[in-house]
Amino acid sequence: MPYRSSAYTANVYPTKLNEYLAMGIPVVATDLPEIRRFNAEHGPCVAVATDPNQAVQAINTALEREPSTDRERRIAIARENSWQTRIAKMSALIVEALDREPAEGRWEKVLLRLYRRARRRAGAVIVGIVFLYVISFETSLPWVMAEVLRAADAPRSSDAIVVFAGGVGESGEAGGGYQERVKQAVDLYQAGYAPRVIFSSGYEFVFPETQVMRDLAISQGVPPGAILLESEAANTYAHVTRVRAILDRHGWRRALLVSSPYHMRRAMLTWRRVAPEIEIIPTPVPQSQFYTHARGASLQQLRGLLHEVAAIVVYWWRGWI
Structure with a gap:
C-alpha cells in the first residue's frame, strides 16, 4: 500500500488493510502513523517501509515462502477487526452499562x-x-455572495503584464488554470498593452511551472526576450513581494495583473498593502474553466470560494492585507 507522505496521508487509515489481511497475504505499507499504531496494537503484522529501498526489500521478503502460521495470524488479526467483532464488543459494553442500572x-x-x-x-x-x-x-446564491472576491478593470498601457500562476490551482490538480492565464497574458501582450510578461510561480510538478508557461507563451508568438520568470513564490504574498522586487529593479510603476477571477481580490489587497506605490490593474482571465457554471456551484467550486474567503482572513490576521 504505497502512499506519498504528506499532511493529508498523516491522518489516513488504509481501509483495504483488513481485507488484505483477511486473505492471509503479506502487506507492505508506507510508514504511516495509523500503520504504526496498528502494528503496536496487533504486533508487527504489516511490513513498514520508510523509503523505496526498504519497500523493495520488504516486497522481496514477502514473496518468499513463509510458514502457514503467519497466514493464519493475519487472518486472525483481520477477524479481530471485523464488524462482527466490533459490534459484539459494543454490545458487551452496552449490556455492562445496563447491568449497572x-x-x-x-x-x-x-x-x-x-x-x-x-x-x-x-x-x-x-x-x-x-x-x-x-x-x-x-441556486445562484454562492456566486452572488462570491462577487466580492472578484476585481476587474479595463486594461491600460502598462510597463508589464504580471501573471500569478496557480500551482495546483483551485481544482487541487497539478497544472490547473495555468493555460487560461497564459492565454490572457498573450492576448494582452499582442494587443499592445505592455511590452513584457512576468510569470511568477514557485510550483514544480514535473517541470517548473514558469518554464512551462514561458514555452507556451513563446509558442503563441511572445518573443523570449519579452518574458521574465520569478520561480520561487509559493503563495500570493510571496508572488507580490518577489515581483515587486523585479518591478523596482527596472523602475516599472504600472502592471496588468492576471490571475483567477476569484483570487483577484486577495491579490489586489496584498498589492495595496505591500507595494502601494505600484499601480496594479486587475485583468483576470475572462472565463475560468474551473468556475464555469450554469446556476448552482459544484462542491469543488464551493471549496475554492471558501478557500479564498479563509485566505483573506488569514492574510488580514498576518498583516499582509
Whole structure:
C-alpha cells in the first residue's frame, strides 16, 4: 500500500488493510502513523517501509515462502477487526452499562428519552442539510455572495503584464488554470498593452511551472526576450513581494495583473498593502474553466470560494492585507 507522505496521508487509515489481511497475504505499507499504531496494537503484522529501498526489500521478503502460521495470524488479526467483532464488543459494553442500572426499568425510560431527543435533532439536521444543499447547489446564491472576491478593470498601457500562476490551482490538480492565464497574458501582450510578461510561480510538478508557461507563451508568438520568470513564490504574498522586487529593479510603476477571477481580490489587497506605490490593474482571465457554471456551484467550486474567503482572513490576521 504505497502512499506519498504528506499532511493529508498523516491522518489516513488504509481501509483495504483488513481485507488484505483477511486473505492471509503479506502487506507492505508506507510508514504511516495509523500503520504504526496498528502494528503496536496487533504486533508487527504489516511490513513498514520508510523509503523505496526498504519497500523493495520488504516486497522481496514477502514473496518468499513463509510458514502457514503467519497466514493464519493475519487472518486472525483481520477477524479481530471485523464488524462482527466490533459490534459484539459494543454490545458487551452496552449490556455492562445496563447491568449497572440500579432501578429496574429506569434504563428503558432513559433510552426512550434519548431516542426521542436524537430523533428531533436528526430531523432538524436533515432539514438544515437539505436547505443548505438547495441554496448551495441549486441556486445562484454562492456566486452572488462570491462577487466580492472578484476585481476587474479595463486594461491600460502598462510597463508589464504580471501573471500569478496557480500551482495546483483551485481544482487541487497539478497544472490547473495555468493555460487560461497564459492565454490572457498573450492576448494582452499582442494587443499592445505592455511590452513584457512576468510569470511568477514557485510550483514544480514535473517541470517548473514558469518554464512551462514561458514555452507556451513563446509558442503563441511572445518573443523570449519579452518574458521574465520569478520561480520561487509559493503563495500570493510571496508572488507580490518577489515581483515587486523585479518591478523596482527596472523602475516599472504600472502592471496588468492576471490571475483567477476569484483570487483577484486577495491579490489586489496584498498589492495595496505591500507595494502601494505600484499601480496594479486587475485583468483576470475572462472565463475560468474551473468556475464555469450554469446556476448552482459544484462542491469543488464551493471549496475554492471558501478557500479564498479563509485566505483573506488569514492574510488580514498576518498583516499582509
